[in-house]
Amino acid sequence: MKSIRKIDAIPKLNGSWKFLDDYSYEEMIHGQLLYSTCHHGTIKKIHFPDGYNLSEFTVVSAANIPGENIVPEPVCDQPYMADKEVFHFGQVIMGIAHPNRKLLREFIRKIKIEYEELPAIIDIKECLENEDNVFGKELIIDHRTGRKPDPNWIHHHKIYYTPHQEQAYLEPQGMIAVWQPKEKIMFVRATCQCPFFVKEGVETIMGSAIKEAVIETSEGIGGAFGGKEDFPSLLAGITSLLSYKSGKPVKIVLEREDDIQITTKRHPARIEIETWTDPETRKIMKIYIDYRLDAGAYQTLSPVVLARGVLHAISGYSIPDAYIRGRLFRSNTPSNGAFRGFGAPQAFAAMEAHVESIAADMNINPYKFRRKNIFRIGNEFPTTQPILENNLSDCLERVIEKSNYLQKLEEFKEWNKTHKDKKGIGISIGYHGGGYTGNGEKVLNSEVKVVIEKDATVKIYVANTDMGQGAHTTLAQMFFEAIDHPREKCLVQLPNTSKTPNSGPTVASRTIYIIGNLLRRFALKIKDELGFENLDDYVSSNQNEFPREFRMKFVQDPSVVFDEENYVGVAYKDYSWAACVTEIYFHADTYQIELTKSWNVIDIGKVVNQKIAVGQAEGGILQGLAYGLCEFFYKAGYGRMHGFSDYALPTTMDLPEIDVEFIHTDSPIAKGLGEIPMDFPAPSVRNAFHNATGIFIDEYPLVPERIFKSLTADERR
Amino acid sequence: MKIKFILNENEVSIDVDPMKRLLDILREDFGLTGTKEGCGEGECGACTVLLDGKPVTSCLVNAVHIDGKEVMTSEGIAQEPLGKLLIDCFDETNAVQCGFCFPGFLVTSYHYLITDGEKNPDKIKKALSGNICRCTGYQKIFESVMLACERKPLISTDQVN
Structure with missing residues (x-):
């Protein structure tokens, strides 16, 4: 949990750290x-x-x-x-x-x-509505029981849409x-x-x-x-x-305009959900999900996004009878690709909206309805992977408690009776499987290398990059903390494919979870092999052994067995879990949603560096909230956005107070953190807006234009 | 066109296309690559510098605009006592993530510190609203600037002057 400072912070601040465009070569x-x-x-x-x-x-x-x-x-x-x-x-x-x-x-x-x-097909809905546009392999998770719905079960059937999202890394x-x-x-x-x-x-x-x-x-x-x-x-x-x-x-x-217009984005999705809920037990008994992604003109890595999408599609609810199908749709637009969350934010957007709709329809408190259906020990994922912990439920309980959700629900109801503007509060939950899906980590077969120099400096060689998430600080920290070596003597080297073994890509929330934990074990293994208490002392008394190189490969836990044909088995060894409550203030005259406060409780297991982890969570949460609130990438008749003038990124003025708490930090394992902050927050905005106004909007983002249309359509009805 | 201006407290002169962007002059002619190009349309603030003491996006300023003026970049600010204070505060809170936007934030925060410096979240939010950061969610940036406002009185006036 030690919040050691980042190794690259000072040079980044004074401008001496070199980004791509800062390099120059002769001629x-x-x-x-x-x-x-x-x-x-x-x-x-x-x-x-x-x-x-x-x-x-x-x-x-x-x-x-x-x-x-x-x-x-x-x-x-x-x-x-x-x-x-x-x-x-x-x-x-x-x-x-x-x-x-x-x-x-x-x-x-x-x-x-x-x-x-x-x-050409360029419009998202034109692409996703027409099944003639399907291409690539369909993924199916079939967890049906064959039981027919009871006649008294309440049927809900809705379609949800999510838009493109631009990564908007500041360096093109x-x-x-x-x-x-x-x-x-x-x-x-x-x-x-x-x-x-x-x-x-x-x-x-x-x-x-x-x-x-x-x-x-x-x-x-x-x-x-x-x-x-x-x-x-x-x-x-x-x-x-x-x-x-x-x-x-x-x-x-790339010029920013080119970068925005031609590079990969988050896949737009159309997710259709049908559920049957028992009014007596208030349990969702049966679900059918049709998960569709607009892949763009080529499949590229979309099948992998689709896989994660269907594997997270049910959100965190135990539903005995489930059928989930995922398909890619072709359009004449640039291929969509990876974006933090990787298919999961779309899944939660739909399912977290859907449970809210069921709860509203059945007049049940949204928290209590979630609590009734949430994953618990003894349940299983639709792939039959057993749920081994109640940590998702713990996240939900903690966020409800600390946000004072139940009391605020009542307070806002009263306040809204006498005000034209409205206050709202909404919940969402989410999770993210760490590392590559299914057998992916086995195939990657990641390897890391360290060189211990004559002065006991440890050089760590991994292919994983530090793109701001602080990976090189945290990875080094995991190594030196394990053997109690001085921080300044343990450095991750700049990735270079001729010197660095292939420890896999910097994706899938795997850097700390797979490579970091591997480095921690590696440090202990080296300590054990050499038999030292203090590395400095050992090196100085055994100078002839150094410099010396060590290598270690990642070995997947044998419990991870996944049938990729039938989508049965353990898709991810460890999951990070989260729950969120967001408060909004709706300005009735301008149709604007103002985010006022967002509480987030996240379980990433052991937290290696508290400040880095909180910072990364805060950044992801704002990206997540903005996905639901303001980031508008494509408009029929206008096309794609061109730059930061028409693509509305959140600024300091849009920022709510963000509260982040990590729970279950006494876990021995550091789980994935990169993506989960992006996965879960967006639906809380949509659900808070429903709480404020009674209006459901089933499409992101909730920009004033969409709200205006929705409210006036409702009046016309 | 020959222009003269003060760059980080040194008088400099250069013969340059009058329409060349200040951003490119700094990066290409003076090797000051701390100033970054994020969007090229004045939206992101990564290229912020002080022009006669005011923050401007240097991608929208041309050579002709800086003749006879004073330009201060992140590299210059990093040498100032209050710049050093800010850097230390950003470092202490682990605010810096990818860091591409940070030289711009340093310039804008420095401007706030010298022109106002009140430890007031609303004022700070407004002062920083022209700079986009995609990594941090801004919270740690506020914390850093708040911290700098708090510690500013500890920096002696002699050092500041």
């Missing part, structure tokens, strides 16, 4: 992407503008690819660059480089592309490629989450033209939130190709 030129402005069509002709010396530009397209034109992904179906046909707006057609960044932008802006347009996507022809090595400096994904991306596009790609991250990675999981593979591929062709180092940093 470096600048690159940009030329992408499709047509949603679907064949490219007829590309006109370069007059008045430029074309020989000064380096241009690469699909025709120049020495390797394969397919980005490595869980499903390999997306080309780096379109060949003849484009399948979505924003599809890359060419990479272009020039020594002058400004001139390059001007040149690219003036390029005209003629298309023969073909039919960027890449520098430096071709080293003598060694046939493509060196890439990357702002990314997964250096080994980038390596594979570069080696795939370059094929036998290179011997190896070596990826090193920039010192600073200016936020990622999932957005720098797979897009960097594509960007690094094209940047490398430009460097290979020009013979010069090439840097591409």
Whole structure:
């Protein structure tokens, strides 16, 4: 729980910590992407503008690819660059480089592309309503009992929609490629989450033209939130190709508008839920969920998002009879991808709204209805994985108590009787399975390495990046705390694929949970093997043994057995749990929801660094609240947003007071924290709005325009 | 166009395209890469610097606007006693996450500290509302600035002047 300070805080504050765009190489030129402005069509002709010396530009397209034109992904179906046909707006057609960044932008802006347009699906609802658009493999969790619903069970059937969400990392996507022809090595400096994904991306596009790609991250990675999981593979591929062709180092940093319009976003979802509830016991007895994601034009990693979506779709309720199906839908929009939560926020958006609707309809207090149905020891997930702890229920009880929920419910009811503005209070719960789904961690087979130097400095080599979450501070802390070694003598090295073993990607809330716990065990193992009490003393009296390298691999717990065909078994070994209560103030004249306070109780097990953990939770919670409240990415007739002017990120003025409490911190295991803060808060906003006004809105975000429409529609009724 | 201005207390001159953005002048011509480009449209505040003592987004300021003026960047502020105080407070609360927005927050917070400095959450919220942070949810940033306001009197006036 020690809140040691971050190793990178001071250099980040005084501006000396280098982010991607702060690196420069001799003779470096600048690159940009030329992408499709047509949603679907064949490219007829590309006109370069007059008045430029074309020989000064380096241009690469699909025709120049020495390797394969397919980005490595869980499903390999997306080309780096379109060949003849484009399948979505924003599809890359060419990479272009020039020594002058400004001139390059001007040149690219003036390029005209003629298309023969073909039919396209760009609207989210048009995509998700039509089952002809289904592609990829359908996932089914079948936990049906075959029992017919009793006639007195109350049937609820609703459809919920969630929108895109933009990661909005403050540092745009960027890449520098430096071709080293003598060694046939493509060196890439990357702002990314997964250096080994980038390596594979570069080696795939370059094929036998290179011997190896070596990826090193920039010192600073200016936020990622999932957005720098797979897009960097594509960007690094094209940047490398430009460097290979020009013979010069090439840097591409995306303009914010390009970054917002063409990179991966959170998948929009349509989630249909049918339930049957016993009015006597107030238990949900049967559920059917149809979980649909708009994947964009290609599947890429969407099947994995879909998997997590269906595995979290039931929220935290024990329902004896469940059938969940998940499907991907194709549209002519850029592929959607990873974003903190990874399919779970959509799931909770729907189910946490749905239980609220049932409770309202049956005139039951929303807390008491949840308490009746919540996971307890002895229950199981729809995959038959047993529930082994009551920690979710503990989170709920604690947040109800500390927010004074029951009393406020009454107070607000009274207050609202005499006021035009309204006050509301809402609950939501959530959880997140740590690490890769199912057998994923076994397949990843993560390895870490440490080198102990002659002065007893411990250098830790992991491929996991620090993109702001403080991973390099916390990972080092887990190692040195285990063997009581001085903090300043234990440092995580900058990830570099030629020096760092593959400890897997920095995703899936796995960095502390998988790699951190592995490092802790590793430290103890080294201590045991060498038989020291104090590492400093041991090294100084055994100088000839050092420097010495140690390696260790992650071994999955044997209880994790998951049948990926039938979706039966243990999907995740450990879950983080959370519950939230949010208060709002609704301004009746402007239709605005003002967030006033949000209480959050989270179980992430052992908390390694209290301040880092609280900070990460607070940031995720605000992202989560904003997902429900204000982040609007696509509007029919307007299209996608263009930048931070029209995409409404929360500022300091939108911030409620956020209270975070961790419970069950005496656990021996540090569980996942990265994603859960994003998963659960959004539905509390929607439920608080219902509490304030009696109106249900089943689509995010709850912007004034939507509220206005909904309220006036209600009056018309 | 030849322009002269004061950059972090040093007089400098440069021959430059009058429309070149101050952000690019700082980063490319003076190697001051602490000032970051987050959006290029004056929304995110990552490129905030002080221009004649007022916070501006340097992506919207051109060379022609800074002739004869005084520019202070995060690197300059980091050397000031109150800048050091702020850095220490941000560090102590573990407020910094990815850090890309922080040089901008440092400049804006510094401006608040020298022009007002009252330990007042509403005022601080308003003062920082032009800077976007996507990692922290802002809470720890407030805590840091509140802490700096509290400790400001401990920094001697001699040091500040």
